[in-house]
Amino acid sequence: METTQVPDTLTGAAKKGIDYKWIVLSITTIEMFMVSVNGSITLISLPAIFNGINIDPLTSFQYLIWVLMGYSLVTATLLLSCGRLSDMYGRVKLYNIGFAIFTLGSILLFLTPDKGNAGAIEIIAFRLVQAVGASFTFSNSAAILTDAFPPDERGKALGLNTISFLSGQFVGLILGGVLAFYNWRYVFLVSVPVGILGTVWAYLKLKETPLPKKVRKIDVWGNITFVAGLTTLLIGITYALLPYGNDPMGWGNPWVLGAIGTGILLLIAFPIIESRVEDPMFRLDLFKIRVFTLANTAGFLSALARGGMFFILILLLQGIWLPLHGYSYESTPFWAGIFMLPLTAGFVIMGPLSGWLSDKYGARWFATGGLILIALSFVILASLPYNFDYPIFAVALLVMGIGNGMFGSPNIASIMNSVPPEDRGVASGMRSMLQNSGMVVSMALFFTIVIVSLTHLFPPELASSLVSTGAPELIVPMGAIPPTGALFAAFLGYNPVHTILVAMPAATVAAISPATIAVLTGTTWFPTTLANAFMPSLRLSFYIGALLSIIAAVLASMTGSRFVHEEQAGRGKTDEVPETVEDVPVDIT
Known part of the structure:
Protein backbone atom coordinates (compact mmCIF):
# COMPACT_ATOMS: atom_id res chain seq x y z
CA MET A 1 0.00 0.00 0.00
CA GLU A 2 1.24 3.44 -0.81
CA THR A 3 2.47 5.43 2.18
CA THR A 4 1.49 8.96 3.04
CA GLN A 5 4.23 11.51 3.58
CA VAL A 6 3.82 13.67 6.66
CA PRO A 7 5.10 17.25 6.35
CA ASP A 8 8.19 18.17 8.33
CA THR A 9 6.20 20.53 10.51
CA LEU A 10 4.11 17.61 11.75
CA THR A 11 6.96 15.25 12.59
CA GLY A 12 8.86 17.21 15.22
CA ALA A 13 8.22 14.53 17.83
CA ALA A 14 9.74 11.83 15.65
CA LYS A 15 12.85 13.91 15.01
CA LYS A 16 13.55 14.25 18.72
CA GLY A 17 14.50 10.58 18.98
CA ILE A 18 12.69 7.32 19.41
CA ASP A 19 12.60 7.63 23.21
CA TYR A 20 11.19 11.13 23.35
CA LYS A 21 7.57 9.93 23.48
CA TRP A 22 8.32 8.01 26.68
CA ILE A 23 9.93 11.09 28.22
CA VAL A 24 6.75 13.03 27.41
CA LEU A 25 4.62 10.28 28.92
CA SER A 26 6.70 10.22 32.11
CA ILE A 27 6.50 14.00 32.58
CA THR A 28 2.76 14.22 31.93
CA THR A 29 2.32 11.20 34.22
CA ILE A 30 4.05 13.05 37.07
CA GLU A 31 1.76 16.03 36.47
CA MET A 32 -1.41 13.93 36.41
CA PHE A 33 -0.30 12.03 39.51
CA MET A 34 0.42 15.25 41.42
CA VAL A 35 -2.88 16.88 40.49
CA SER A 36 -4.80 13.70 41.37
CA VAL A 37 -3.08 13.30 44.75
CA ASN A 38 -3.84 16.95 45.51
CA GLY A 39 -7.54 16.43 44.82
CA SER A 40 -8.14 13.24 46.82
CA ILE A 41 -5.79 14.14 49.68
CA THR A 42 -7.65 17.44 50.17
CA LEU A 43 -11.04 15.74 50.04
CA ILE A 44 -10.15 13.12 52.65
CA SER A 45 -8.30 15.63 54.87
CA LEU A 46 -11.02 18.29 55.04
CA PRO A 47 -11.96 17.42 58.65
CA ALA A 48 -8.33 17.89 59.77
CA ILE A 49 -7.95 21.06 57.68
CA PHE A 50 -11.10 22.69 59.05
CA ASN A 51 -10.23 21.61 62.58
CA GLY A 52 -6.73 22.98 62.07
CA ILE A 53 -8.04 26.44 61.20
CA ASN A 54 -10.85 26.29 63.78
CA ILE A 55 -13.87 26.37 61.47
CA ASP A 56 -17.33 25.36 62.75
CA PRO A 57 -18.72 22.77 60.30
CA LEU A 58 -22.34 23.70 61.04
CA THR A 59 -21.98 27.35 60.06
CA SER A 60 -19.35 27.30 57.30
CA PHE A 61 -20.98 25.52 54.39
CA GLN A 62 -19.97 28.36 52.05
CA TYR A 63 -16.29 27.58 52.62
CA LEU A 64 -16.84 23.90 51.84
CA ILE A 65 -18.56 24.86 48.59
CA TRP A 66 -15.65 27.05 47.51
CA VAL A 67 -12.96 24.56 48.52
CA LEU A 68 -14.74 21.88 46.49
CA MET A 69 -15.97 23.92 43.52
CA GLY A 70 -13.68 26.96 43.27
CA TYR A 71 -10.86 24.90 41.78
CA SER A 72 -13.08 23.47 39.04
CA LEU A 73 -14.67 26.85 38.40
CA VAL A 74 -11.32 28.51 37.65
CA THR A 75 -10.07 25.68 35.47
CA ALA A 76 -13.34 25.61 33.53
CA THR A 77 -13.08 29.32 32.72
CA LEU A 78 -9.36 29.38 31.85
CA LEU A 79 -8.87 26.13 29.93
CA LEU A 80 -10.14 27.48 26.62
CA SER A 81 -7.94 30.57 26.74
CA CYS A 82 -4.91 28.51 27.80
CA GLY A 83 -5.42 26.08 24.94
CA ARG A 84 -5.53 28.90 22.42
CA LEU A 85 -2.50 30.66 23.91
CA SER A 86 -0.55 27.40 23.76
CA ASP A 87 -1.14 27.15 20.01
CA MET A 88 0.14 30.71 19.68
CA TYR A 89 3.16 30.72 22.00
CA GLY A 90 4.04 27.05 22.48
CA ARG A 91 2.37 24.18 24.26
CA VAL A 92 5.48 23.13 26.14
CA LYS A 93 6.21 26.68 27.28
CA LEU A 94 2.75 27.14 28.81
CA TYR A 95 2.78 23.61 30.22
CA ASN A 96 6.03 24.34 32.08
CA ILE A 97 4.64 27.62 33.41
CA GLY A 98 1.53 25.80 34.65
CA PHE A 99 3.63 23.19 36.44
CA ALA A 100 5.52 25.94 38.28
CA ILE A 101 2.35 27.86 39.22
CA PHE A 102 0.71 24.71 40.60
CA THR A 103 3.76 24.03 42.74
CA LEU A 104 3.72 27.62 44.01
CA GLY A 105 0.07 27.19 45.03
CA SER A 106 1.00 24.06 47.01
CA ILE A 107 3.72 25.97 48.87
CA LEU A 108 1.30 28.80 49.70
CA LEU A 109 -1.26 26.31 51.03
CA PHE A 110 1.35 24.76 53.32
CA LEU A 111 2.19 28.25 54.64
CA THR A 112 -1.44 29.36 55.24
CA PRO A 113 -0.91 31.86 58.07
CA ASP A 114 -4.34 32.56 59.56
CA LYS A 115 -7.10 30.73 61.42
CA GLY A 116 -10.88 30.89 61.29
CA ASN A 117 -12.66 32.54 58.38
CA ALA A 118 -9.49 34.31 57.25
CA GLY A 119 -7.66 30.99 57.09
CA ALA A 120 -10.49 29.42 55.09
CA ILE A 121 -10.43 32.31 52.61
CA GLU A 122 -6.66 31.96 52.25
CA ILE A 123 -6.96 28.24 51.56
CA ILE A 124 -9.59 28.95 48.92
CA ALA A 125 -7.41 31.66 47.32
CA PHE A 126 -4.32 29.44 47.23
CA ARG A 127 -6.39 26.61 45.75
CA LEU A 128 -7.35 29.04 43.00
CA VAL A 129 -3.65 29.65 42.36
CA GLN A 130 -3.27 25.90 41.93
CA ALA A 131 -6.23 25.96 39.54
CA VAL A 132 -4.51 28.55 37.33
CA GLY A 133 -1.47 26.28 37.05
CA ALA A 134 -3.66 23.25 36.43
CA SER A 135 -5.41 25.12 33.60
CA PHE A 136 -2.11 25.46 31.72
CA THR A 137 -1.21 21.79 32.25
CA PHE A 138 -4.68 20.33 31.62
CA SER A 139 -5.10 22.26 28.39
CA ASN A 140 -1.78 21.03 27.00
CA SER A 141 -1.18 17.56 28.45
CA ALA A 142 -3.29 15.65 25.90
CA ALA A 143 -2.01 17.83 23.04
CA ILE A 144 1.66 17.24 23.97
CA LEU A 145 1.04 13.49 24.25
CA THR A 146 -0.76 13.48 20.91
CA ASP A 147 2.14 15.35 19.30
CA ALA A 148 4.66 12.85 20.65
CA PHE A 149 2.87 9.55 19.92
CA PRO A 150 1.87 8.17 16.53
CA PRO A 151 -1.85 7.62 15.88
CA ASP A 152 -1.68 3.88 16.55
CA GLU A 153 -0.28 4.43 20.08
CA ARG A 154 -2.18 7.49 21.27
CA GLY A 155 -4.98 5.60 22.98
CA LYS A 156 -2.43 3.51 24.88
CA ALA A 157 -0.49 6.62 25.96
CA LEU A 158 -3.63 8.41 27.10
CA GLY A 159 -4.72 5.25 28.93
CA LEU A 160 -1.43 5.03 30.83
CA ASN A 161 -1.73 8.72 31.63
CA THR A 162 -5.18 8.05 33.04
CA ILE A 163 -3.78 5.28 35.23
CA SER A 164 -1.38 7.77 36.83
CA PHE A 165 -4.34 9.99 37.64
CA LEU A 166 -6.26 7.14 39.23
CA SER A 167 -3.23 5.86 41.11
CA GLY A 168 -2.84 9.35 42.51
CA GLN A 169 -6.40 9.22 43.80
CA PHE A 170 -5.62 6.03 45.74
CA VAL A 171 -2.30 7.33 47.07
CA GLY A 172 -3.98 10.60 48.06
CA LEU A 173 -6.60 8.76 50.11
CA ILE A 174 -3.94 6.87 52.05
CA LEU A 175 -1.59 9.83 52.43
CA GLY A 176 -4.44 12.08 53.52
CA GLY A 177 -5.43 9.70 56.27
CA VAL A 178 -1.85 9.37 57.51
CA LEU A 179 -0.57 12.94 57.15
CA ALA A 180 -3.70 14.60 58.53
CA PHE A 181 -3.21 12.59 61.71
CA TYR A 182 0.08 14.42 62.33
CA ASN A 183 -0.51 17.90 60.89
CA TRP A 184 -2.98 19.21 58.34
CA ARG A 185 -0.26 21.32 56.67
CA TYR A 186 1.58 18.17 55.58
CA VAL A 187 -1.39 17.46 53.31
CA PHE A 188 -0.30 20.34 51.08
CA LEU A 189 3.44 19.96 51.60
CA VAL A 190 3.51 16.50 50.01
CA SER A 191 2.85 17.98 46.53
CA VAL A 192 5.80 20.36 46.71
CA PRO A 193 8.75 17.99 46.05
CA VAL A 194 6.81 16.21 43.28
CA GLY A 195 5.94 19.59 41.76
CA ILE A 196 9.53 20.83 41.90
CA LEU A 197 10.83 17.61 40.32
CA GLY A 198 8.20 17.73 37.56
CA THR A 199 8.77 21.43 36.86
CA VAL A 200 12.55 21.01 36.49
CA TRP A 201 12.28 17.82 34.44
CA ALA A 202 9.68 19.31 32.11
CA TYR A 203 11.81 22.43 31.58
CA LEU A 204 14.91 20.35 30.76
CA LYS A 205 13.36 17.60 28.64
CA LEU A 206 10.21 18.80 26.86
CA LYS A 207 10.74 20.28 23.39
CA GLU A 208 8.33 22.25 21.28
CA THR A 209 6.96 20.45 18.25
CA PRO A 210 7.27 22.74 15.17
CA LEU A 211 3.90 23.77 13.79
CA PRO A 212 2.93 25.52 10.55
CA LYS A 213 3.62 29.22 10.83
CA LYS A 214 0.42 31.18 11.04
CA VAL A 215 -0.24 34.69 12.21
CA ARG A 216 -2.58 34.51 15.18
CA LYS A 217 -4.08 37.24 17.28
CA ILE A 218 -5.41 37.19 20.82
CA MET A 281 -10.18 31.25 20.34
CA PHE A 282 -13.19 28.90 20.30
CA ARG A 283 -12.86 27.19 16.95
CA LEU A 284 -16.47 26.73 15.92
CA ASP A 285 -15.25 25.33 12.61
CA LEU A 286 -13.83 22.31 14.45
CA PHE A 287 -17.41 21.26 15.18
CA LYS A 288 -17.78 20.58 11.46
CA ILE A 289 -15.75 17.44 12.20
CA ARG A 290 -18.38 14.94 13.27
CA VAL A 291 -16.13 12.92 15.54
CA PHE A 292 -15.00 16.06 17.37
CA THR A 293 -18.59 17.22 17.93
CA LEU A 294 -20.06 13.90 19.01
CA ALA A 295 -17.15 12.85 21.23
CA ASN A 296 -17.02 16.23 22.99
CA THR A 297 -20.78 16.21 23.56
CA ALA A 298 -20.62 12.67 24.94
CA GLY A 299 -17.73 13.73 27.19
CA PHE A 300 -19.69 16.73 28.48
CA LEU A 301 -22.76 14.63 29.27
CA SER A 302 -20.60 12.00 30.97
CA ALA A 303 -18.99 14.69 33.14
CA LEU A 304 -22.47 16.06 33.91
CA ALA A 305 -23.56 12.58 35.00
CA ARG A 306 -20.59 11.74 37.20
CA GLY A 307 -19.29 15.12 38.43
CA GLY A 308 -21.39 15.11 41.59
CA MET A 309 -21.53 11.33 41.89
CA PHE A 310 -18.30 11.01 43.87
CA PHE A 311 -19.45 13.49 46.51
CA ILE A 312 -22.88 11.91 46.77
CA LEU A 313 -21.27 8.52 47.40
CA ILE A 314 -18.89 10.02 49.97
CA LEU A 315 -21.89 11.58 51.73
CA LEU A 316 -23.64 8.21 51.76
CA LEU A 317 -20.62 6.42 53.20
CA GLN A 318 -19.40 9.04 55.69
CA GLY A 319 -22.73 10.32 56.88
CA ILE A 320 -24.77 7.11 56.96
CA TRP A 321 -23.31 3.69 56.13
CA LEU A 322 -19.99 3.76 57.99
CA PRO A 323 -21.42 5.09 61.30
CA LEU A 324 -24.18 2.50 61.10
CA HIS A 325 -21.49 -0.16 60.89
CA GLY A 326 -19.65 1.00 63.98
CA TYR A 327 -17.04 3.36 62.51
CA SER A 328 -16.39 6.49 64.54
CA TYR A 329 -17.23 9.81 62.92
CA GLU A 330 -13.60 10.87 63.13
CA SER A 331 -12.47 7.86 61.08
CA THR A 332 -15.19 7.91 58.39
CA PRO A 333 -13.39 10.22 55.89
CA PHE A 334 -10.44 7.82 55.71
CA TRP A 335 -12.54 4.65 55.52
CA ALA A 336 -14.86 6.16 52.92
CA GLY A 337 -11.86 6.47 50.64
CA ILE A 338 -10.90 2.85 51.30
CA PHE A 339 -14.40 1.56 50.57
CA MET A 340 -14.45 3.54 47.30
CA LEU A 341 -11.39 1.67 45.97
CA PRO A 342 -13.39 -0.69 43.68
CA LEU A 343 -14.17 2.40 41.61
CA THR A 344 -10.44 3.09 41.22
CA ALA A 345 -9.73 -0.59 40.56
CA GLY A 346 -12.15 -0.58 37.64
CA PHE A 347 -10.40 2.46 36.18
CA VAL A 348 -6.98 0.86 36.61
CA ILE A 349 -8.11 -2.35 34.91
CA MET A 350 -9.73 -0.80 31.87
CA GLY A 351 -7.94 2.55 31.38
CA PRO A 352 -4.80 1.35 29.56
CA LEU A 353 -6.48 -1.75 28.12
CA SER A 354 -9.26 0.17 26.41
CA GLY A 355 -6.76 2.74 25.13
CA TRP A 356 -4.58 0.02 23.62
CA LEU A 357 -7.53 -1.81 22.06
CA SER A 358 -9.07 1.39 20.69
CA ASP A 359 -5.80 2.10 18.87
CA LYS A 360 -6.33 -1.14 16.98
CA TYR A 361 -10.09 -1.32 16.57
CA GLY A 362 -11.38 2.22 16.97
CA ALA A 363 -12.93 4.01 19.93
CA ARG A 364 -16.64 3.90 19.13
CA TRP A 365 -17.73 0.64 20.77
CA PHE A 366 -15.39 0.94 23.73
CA ALA A 367 -16.72 4.42 24.52
CA THR A 368 -20.33 3.33 23.92
CA GLY A 369 -20.00 0.16 26.00
CA GLY A 370 -18.34 2.06 28.81
CA LEU A 371 -21.19 4.56 29.02
CA ILE A 372 -23.77 1.74 29.07
CA LEU A 373 -21.92 0.15 32.00
CA ILE A 374 -21.90 3.51 33.80
CA ALA A 375 -25.67 3.81 33.31
CA LEU A 376 -26.13 0.26 34.64
CA SER A 377 -24.05 1.02 37.74
CA PHE A 378 -26.14 4.14 38.43
CA VAL A 379 -29.31 2.04 38.32
CA ILE A 380 -27.82 -0.57 40.69
CA LEU A 381 -26.74 2.14 43.15
CA ALA A 382 -30.17 3.78 43.01
CA SER A 383 -31.83 0.47 43.94
CA LEU A 384 -29.79 -0.08 47.12
CA PRO A 385 -31.14 0.71 50.62
CA TYR A 386 -29.11 3.00 52.85
CA ASN A 387 -27.92 0.06 54.97
CA PHE A 388 -26.79 -1.93 51.93
CA ASP A 389 -24.66 -5.07 51.73
CA TYR A 390 -21.18 -3.89 50.80
CA PRO A 391 -20.37 -6.61 48.20
CA ILE A 392 -23.25 -5.39 46.00
CA PHE A 393 -22.13 -1.79 46.46
CA ALA A 394 -18.54 -2.77 45.61
CA VAL A 395 -19.65 -4.54 42.42
CA ALA A 396 -21.60 -1.44 41.34
CA LEU A 397 -18.53 0.73 41.94
CA LEU A 398 -16.31 -1.72 40.04
CA VAL A 399 -18.71 -1.69 37.08
CA MET A 400 -18.75 2.12 37.14
CA GLY A 401 -14.95 2.22 37.25
CA ILE A 402 -14.67 -0.23 34.35
CA GLY A 403 -17.20 1.81 32.38
CA ASN A 404 -15.35 5.06 32.94
CA GLY A 405 -12.07 3.35 32.04
CA MET A 406 -13.57 2.05 28.80
CA PHE A 407 -14.93 5.48 27.91
CA GLY A 408 -12.18 7.87 29.03
CA SER A 409 -9.01 7.38 26.99
CA PRO A 410 -10.73 6.18 23.77
CA ASN A 411 -12.99 9.24 23.79
CA ILE A 412 -10.06 11.62 24.37
CA ALA A 413 -8.06 9.88 21.64
CA SER A 414 -11.02 10.29 19.25
CA ILE A 415 -11.14 14.01 19.92
CA MET A 416 -7.40 14.58 19.60
CA ASN A 417 -7.05 12.39 16.50
CA SER A 418 -9.86 14.23 14.72
CA VAL A 419 -8.22 17.68 14.54
CA PRO A 420 -5.21 19.03 12.60
CA PRO A 421 -1.93 18.99 14.57
CA GLU A 422 -1.71 22.79 14.65
CA ASP A 423 -5.11 22.95 16.40
CA ARG A 424 -4.49 20.33 19.09
CA GLY A 425 -3.83 22.91 21.78
CA VAL A 426 -7.15 24.71 21.35
CA ALA A 427 -8.93 21.36 20.80
CA SER A 428 -7.50 20.02 24.07
CA GLY A 429 -8.55 23.23 25.81
CA MET A 430 -12.07 22.99 24.41
CA ARG A 431 -12.34 19.36 25.50
CA SER A 432 -11.06 20.09 29.00
CA MET A 433 -13.28 23.16 29.31
CA LEU A 434 -16.41 21.21 28.39
CA GLN A 435 -15.48 18.42 30.80
CA ASN A 436 -14.69 20.74 33.72
CA SER A 437 -17.81 22.83 33.09
CA GLY A 438 -19.85 19.63 33.15
CA MET A 439 -18.25 18.63 36.46
CA VAL A 440 -19.00 22.00 38.09
CA VAL A 441 -22.59 22.09 36.85
CA SER A 442 -23.04 18.47 37.95
CA MET A 443 -21.84 19.23 41.49
CA ALA A 444 -24.17 22.21 41.67
CA LEU A 445 -27.07 20.16 40.29
CA PHE A 446 -26.59 17.22 42.66
CA PHE A 447 -26.01 19.48 45.66
CA THR A 448 -29.20 21.37 44.79
CA ILE A 449 -31.24 18.16 44.57
CA VAL A 450 -29.88 16.94 47.91
CA ILE A 451 -30.38 20.25 49.74
CA VAL A 452 -33.93 20.73 48.41
CA SER A 453 -34.80 17.21 49.56
CA LEU A 454 -33.24 17.72 52.99
CA THR A 455 -35.03 21.06 53.37
CA HIS A 456 -38.43 19.40 53.02
CA LEU A 457 -37.80 15.99 54.57
CA PHE A 458 -35.19 16.49 57.30
CA PRO A 459 -37.21 18.63 59.80
CA PRO A 460 -40.18 16.21 60.09
CA GLU A 461 -37.84 13.20 60.19
CA LEU A 462 -35.81 14.89 62.93
CA ALA A 463 -38.89 15.71 64.99
CA SER A 464 -40.35 12.22 64.62
CA SER A 465 -37.04 10.59 65.53
CA LEU A 466 -36.60 12.79 68.65
CA VAL A 467 -40.11 11.96 69.85
CA SER A 468 -39.57 8.23 69.39
CA THR A 469 -36.22 8.49 71.21
CA GLY A 470 -37.83 10.21 74.20
CA ALA A 471 -36.35 13.67 73.73
CA PRO A 472 -39.16 15.90 72.39
CA GLU A 473 -37.68 18.87 74.24
CA LEU A 474 -34.81 18.84 71.72
CA ILE A 475 -37.07 19.40 68.70
CA VAL A 476 -36.71 23.18 68.79
CA PRO A 477 -32.95 23.46 69.45
CA MET A 478 -32.05 20.63 67.07
CA GLY A 479 -34.54 21.92 64.53
CA ALA A 480 -32.23 24.90 64.20
CA ILE A 481 -29.72 22.71 62.34
CA PRO A 482 -29.73 24.03 58.75
CA PRO A 483 -29.90 21.34 56.05
CA THR A 484 -26.61 22.61 54.66
CA GLY A 485 -25.08 22.25 58.12
CA ALA A 486 -26.30 18.66 58.41
CA LEU A 487 -24.91 17.95 54.96
CA PHE A 488 -21.58 19.57 55.79
CA ALA A 489 -21.32 17.67 59.08
CA ALA A 490 -22.02 14.35 57.37
CA PHE A 491 -19.47 15.08 54.66
CA LEU A 492 -16.74 15.92 57.15
CA GLY A 493 -17.54 13.07 59.52
CA TYR A 494 -18.98 15.12 62.40
CA ASN A 495 -21.88 14.22 64.65
CA PRO A 496 -23.77 17.54 64.97
CA VAL A 497 -25.61 16.28 68.05
CA HIS A 498 -22.51 16.95 70.15
CA THR A 499 -22.40 20.57 68.95
CA ILE A 500 -26.09 21.09 69.70
CA LEU A 501 -25.88 19.61 73.20
CA VAL A 502 -22.83 21.67 74.11
CA ALA A 503 -24.64 24.85 73.04
CA MET A 504 -27.78 24.06 75.06
CA PRO A 505 -28.38 25.20 78.68
CA ALA A 506 -26.95 22.70 81.15
CA ALA A 507 -30.30 22.39 82.95
CA THR A 508 -32.05 21.30 79.75
CA VAL A 509 -29.41 18.68 79.01
CA ALA A 510 -29.51 17.43 82.60
CA ALA A 511 -33.25 16.78 82.29
CA ILE A 512 -32.62 14.23 79.53
CA SER A 513 -31.91 10.69 80.65
CA PRO A 514 -28.35 9.40 80.19
CA ALA A 515 -29.70 6.52 78.12
CA THR A 516 -31.30 8.96 75.68
CA ILE A 517 -28.12 11.04 75.50
CA ALA A 518 -26.17 7.87 74.71
CA VAL A 519 -28.56 7.02 71.87
CA LEU A 520 -28.44 10.54 70.41
CA THR A 521 -24.64 10.77 70.51
CA GLY A 522 -24.07 7.22 69.27
CA THR A 523 -23.21 6.19 65.75
CA THR A 524 -26.68 5.11 64.60
CA TRP A 525 -29.30 7.69 65.58
CA PHE A 526 -28.22 10.66 63.45
CA PRO A 527 -27.27 8.56 60.37
CA THR A 528 -30.66 6.81 60.42
CA THR A 529 -32.51 10.12 60.76
CA LEU A 530 -30.44 11.67 57.96
CA ALA A 531 -30.86 8.61 55.72
CA ASN A 532 -34.63 8.84 55.56
CA ALA A 533 -34.35 12.40 54.25
CA PHE A 534 -31.28 11.82 52.08
CA MET A 535 -32.08 8.65 50.11
CA PRO A 536 -34.86 10.08 47.86
CA SER A 537 -32.48 12.77 46.55
CA LEU A 538 -29.68 10.21 46.12
CA ARG A 539 -31.89 7.96 44.01
CA LEU A 540 -33.09 10.87 41.88
CA SER A 541 -29.49 11.98 41.29
CA PHE A 542 -28.45 8.49 40.24
CA TYR A 543 -31.39 8.10 37.85
CA ILE A 544 -30.45 11.43 36.26
CA GLY A 545 -26.88 10.18 35.94
CA ALA A 546 -28.11 7.00 34.24
CA LEU A 547 -30.24 8.96 31.76
CA LEU A 548 -27.37 11.31 30.86
CA SER A 549 -25.05 8.32 30.39
CA ILE A 550 -27.50 6.63 28.01
CA ILE A 551 -27.80 9.80 25.91
CA ALA A 552 -24.00 10.06 25.83
CA ALA A 553 -23.79 6.40 24.76
CA VAL A 554 -26.09 7.07 21.81
CA LEU A 555 -23.87 9.95 20.71
CA ALA A 556 -20.70 7.88 21.15
CA SER A 557 -22.16 5.13 18.98
CA MET A 558 -22.60 7.66 16.15
CA THR A 559 -18.92 8.67 15.95
CA GLY A 560 -18.13 6.10 13.28
CA SER A 561 -15.05 3.96 12.84
CA ARG A 562 -11.43 4.88 13.48
CA PHE A 563 -10.72 8.43 12.29
CA VAL A 564 -7.27 10.08 12.29
CA HIS A 565 -6.94 13.54 10.79
CA GLU A 566 -3.42 13.01 9.42
CA GLU A 567 -4.54 9.90 7.57
CA GLN A 568 -7.72 11.46 6.21
CA ALA A 569 -5.86 14.62 5.18
CA GLY A 570 -3.83 12.48 2.81
CA ARG A 571 -7.10 11.37 1.24
CA GLY A 572 -8.55 14.86 1.10
CA LYS A 573 -11.27 14.00 3.65
CA THR A 574 -11.32 15.74 7.02
CA ASP A 575 -14.91 16.85 7.50
CA GLU A 576 -16.70 13.52 7.69
CA VAL A 577 -16.37 10.08 9.18
CA PRO A 578 -16.44 7.23 6.63
CA GLU A 579 -18.11 3.95 7.44
CA THR A 580 -14.71 2.27 7.53
CA VAL A 581 -11.28 3.80 7.72
CA GLU A 582 -8.26 1.69 6.86
CA ASP A 583 -5.05 1.94 8.81
CA VAL A 584 -2.79 3.94 6.53
CA PRO A 585 0.93 3.43 7.14
CA VAL A 586 2.62 6.76 7.70
CA ASP A 587 6.19 7.30 6.59
CA ILE A 588 7.93 9.53 9.16
CA THR A 589 11.47 8.81 8.16
Missing part, protein backbone atom coordinates in the same frame (compact mmCIF):
# COMPACT_ATOMS: atom_id res chain seq x y z
CA ASP A 219 -9.20 37.07 20.72
CA VAL A 220 -9.79 39.87 23.22
CA TRP A 221 -13.58 40.09 22.95
CA GLY A 222 -13.99 36.34 22.86
CA ASN A 223 -11.87 35.95 25.99
CA ILE A 224 -13.71 38.69 27.85
CA THR A 225 -17.15 37.38 26.91
CA PHE A 226 -16.39 33.74 27.65
CA VAL A 227 -14.50 34.19 30.92
CA ALA A 228 -16.98 36.76 32.23
CA GLY A 229 -20.00 34.72 31.13
CA LEU A 230 -18.91 31.35 32.48
CA THR A 231 -17.48 32.84 35.69
CA THR A 232 -20.65 34.81 36.40
CA LEU A 233 -22.88 31.83 35.65
CA LEU A 234 -20.90 29.40 37.81
CA ILE A 235 -20.62 31.88 40.70
CA GLY A 236 -24.38 32.38 40.54
CA ILE A 237 -24.97 28.62 40.63
CA THR A 238 -22.50 28.22 43.51
CA TYR A 239 -24.15 30.89 45.66
CA ALA A 240 -27.57 29.46 44.87
CA LEU A 241 -26.53 26.54 47.09
CA LEU A 242 -26.03 28.82 50.10
CA PRO A 243 -28.81 30.02 52.46
CA TYR A 244 -30.43 33.38 51.74
CA GLY A 245 -32.36 35.07 54.53
CA ASN A 246 -34.75 32.51 55.98
CA ASP A 247 -34.51 30.29 52.91
CA PRO A 248 -32.17 27.28 53.01
CA MET A 249 -31.00 28.02 49.46
CA GLY A 250 -30.22 31.15 47.49
CA TRP A 251 -32.38 30.73 44.41
CA GLY A 252 -34.49 33.66 45.58
CA ASN A 253 -31.45 35.92 45.97
CA PRO A 254 -31.70 38.70 43.33
CA TRP A 255 -27.92 38.76 43.02
CA VAL A 256 -27.92 35.03 42.24
CA LEU A 257 -30.65 35.42 39.64
CA GLY A 258 -28.88 38.44 38.16
CA ALA A 259 -25.55 36.59 37.97
CA ILE A 260 -27.08 33.53 36.32
CA GLY A 261 -29.05 35.64 33.85
CA THR A 262 -26.03 37.78 32.97
CA GLY A 263 -23.84 34.70 32.54
CA ILE A 264 -26.35 33.05 30.21
CA LEU A 265 -26.64 36.19 28.07
CA LEU A 266 -22.86 36.51 27.76
CA LEU A 267 -22.51 32.84 26.83
CA ILE A 268 -25.23 33.24 24.19
CA ALA A 269 -23.30 36.21 22.79
CA PHE A 270 -20.01 34.27 22.81
CA PRO A 271 -20.55 32.07 19.72
CA ILE A 272 -21.98 35.05 17.85
CA ILE A 273 -18.78 37.00 18.57
CA GLU A 274 -16.61 33.99 17.70
CA SER A 275 -18.30 33.63 14.31
CA ARG A 276 -17.35 37.22 13.43
CA VAL A 277 -13.85 37.82 14.85
CA GLU A 278 -10.82 37.30 12.63
CA ASP A 279 -9.02 34.74 14.78
CA PRO A 280 -11.46 33.14 17.30
